[in-house]
Amino acid sequence: MINFIDVCKDTPYIRFLDFYKRAILKKQRNIEAISISSFNDNRKEVESRYVNLKYIRDQEWIFFSNYHSPKSESFSSHKQISAILFWESINLQIRIKAKIYKTDSDFSDYHFSKRSLSKNALAISSFQSKPIESFDIIKDNFENALKKKEILTKRPDYWGGFSFEPYYFEFWEGGSNRLNKREAFLKDKKIWTHSYLQP
Amino acid sequence: MINFIDVCKDTPYIRFLDFYKRAILKKQRNIEAISISSFNDNRKEVESRYVNLKYIRDQEWIFFSNYHSPKSESFSSHKQISAILFWESINLQIRIKAKIYKTDSDFSDYHFSKRSLSKNALAISSFQSKPIESFDIIKDNFENALKKKEILTKRPDYWGGFSFEPYYFEFWEGGSNRLNKREAFLKDKKIWTHSYLQP
Numbered sequence: 001m002i003n004f005i006d007v008c009k010d011t012p013y014i015r016f017l018d019f020y021k022r023a024i025l026k027k028q029r030n031i032e033a034i035s036i037s038s039f040n041d042n043r044k045e046v047e048s049r050y051v052n053l054k055y056i057r058d059q060e061w062i063f064f065s066n067y068h069s070p071k072s073e074s075f076s077s078h079k080q081i082s083a084i085l086f087w088e089s090i091n092l093q094i095r096i097k098a099k100i101y102k103t104d105s106d107f108s109d110y111h112f113s114k115r116s117l118s119k120n121a122l123a124i125s126s127f128q129s130k131p132i133e134s135f136d137i138i139k140d141n142f143e144n145a146l147k148k149k150e151i152l153t154k155r156p157d158y159w160g161g162f163s164f165e166p167y168y169f170e171f172w173e174g175g176s177n178r179l180n181k182r183e184a185f186l187k188d189k190k191i192w193t194h195s196y197l198q199p
Numbered sequence: 200m201i202n203f204i205d206v207c208k209d210t211p212y213i214r215f216l217d218f219y220k221r222a223i224l225k226k227q228r229n230i231e232a233i234s235i236s237s238f239n240d241n242r243k244e245v246e247s248r249y250v251n252l253k254y255i256r257d258q259e260w261i262f263f264s265n266y267h268s269p270k271s272e273s274f275s276s277h278k279q280i281s282a283i284l285f286w287e288s289i290n291l292q293i294r295i296k297a298k299i300y301k302t303d304s305d306f307s308d309y310h311f312s313k314r315s316l317s318k319n320a321l322a323i324s325s326f327q328s329k330p331i332e333s334f335d336i337i338k339d340n341f342e343n344a345l346k347k348k349e350i351l352t353k354r355p356d357y358w359g360g361f362s363f364e365p366y367y368f369e370f371w372e373g374g375s376n377r378l379n380k381r382e383a384f385l386k387d388k389k390i391w392t393h394s395y396l397q398p
Contacts, residue, residue, distance in 0.1 A: 037236035049292075177318065197329070198327055198329050198330075
């Protein structure tokens with residue numbers, strides 16, 4: 001599930017919330033799974049990974065990560081990303097382009113304080129995406145962190161939120177014979193322009 | 200379903216085929232849905248979209264598209280992409296980085312000749328991703344193309360395959376408490392290097 005906080009009232013957001021309700025009614029699983037693609041301008045490489053979208057607050061779409069991870073490096077080097085959701089239950093693809101930045105630290109603190117201690121133990125004990133000799137060492141590090149109750153509620157400075165603000169949406173509904181319905185919204189100077197796209 | 204033709208025998212391919220079989224046994228839907236992310240070097244923008252992965256032939260992963268589409272422009276401007284599969288039935292994410300190029304035209308001809316006439320009518324009648332006034336015009340264009348039987352088996356030169364050859368794989372298996380198993384394979388001078396990554 002995604003948590004909604006004072007969500008923006010612009011047309012693409014209304015469209016998004018309508019599709020979200022339809023997907024929930026169809027019991028869409030992993031509805032918060034979103035693929036985030038970035039460009040690492042140092043290595044000139046596109047990279048993608050799934051994250052859990054935790055909040056939409058006004059126009060800010062928020063997920064959490066390790067700030068020393070490769071994706072964090074990519075977001076610093078090129079501050080634009082693409083995101084994509086696919087809700088099979090309603091055969092809908094949502095394509096997004098957005099600007100990305102670090103979430104304010106108060107909000108990251110708030111979210112960290114609400115999480116389970118076991119998730120926090122993992123966030124604290126893992127050097128995300130760094131190589132390691134075996135999976136057993138990962139489990140040991142996690143078990144050791146879990147014993148240190150005093151550190152499990154204080155957010156480490158290397159962990160927090162990323163917020164992205166979409167300036168482009170495409171809602172793609174699959175149809176028979178590839179007659180897919182595609183509607184796009186592009187934001188320019190605070191105004192959203194709508195268009196239909198050929199399939 | 201993905202069609203396999205003389206698939207490469209390297210370790211990450213063996214791993215891939217093993218996961219594929221497990222997902223098929225779990226009746227994974229849309230198993231061929233893959234998100235392709237590209238960088239448009241003219242507009243300095245990352246973009247993502249789902250496509251259907253049709254073939255893996257040796258080390259070539261093949262899908263089909265309009266060659267005048269925005270993604271085709273991106274692939275020309277920056278010849279590296281990322282791709283991502285998520286098979287919920289086995290809680291597996293497969294992250295790929297690859298080089299991309301146009302599939303040889305004989306293979307595109309072969310695939311076009313095997314497709315249904317209705318899919319070909321859509322491929323011929325649609326100027327993919329170009330704006331249009333309404334969805335009704337799209338349907339009219341499609342119905343008109345469908346009547347011209349003589350053109351429906353000849354591949355137009357603006358439609359064909361894209362092949363990408365992975366040089367990086369990550370197999371990400373979701374675990375409890377975010378203790379995810381991550382294994383990476385990186386290819387350098389024809390040799391794959393294996394590592395475990397921290398979650």
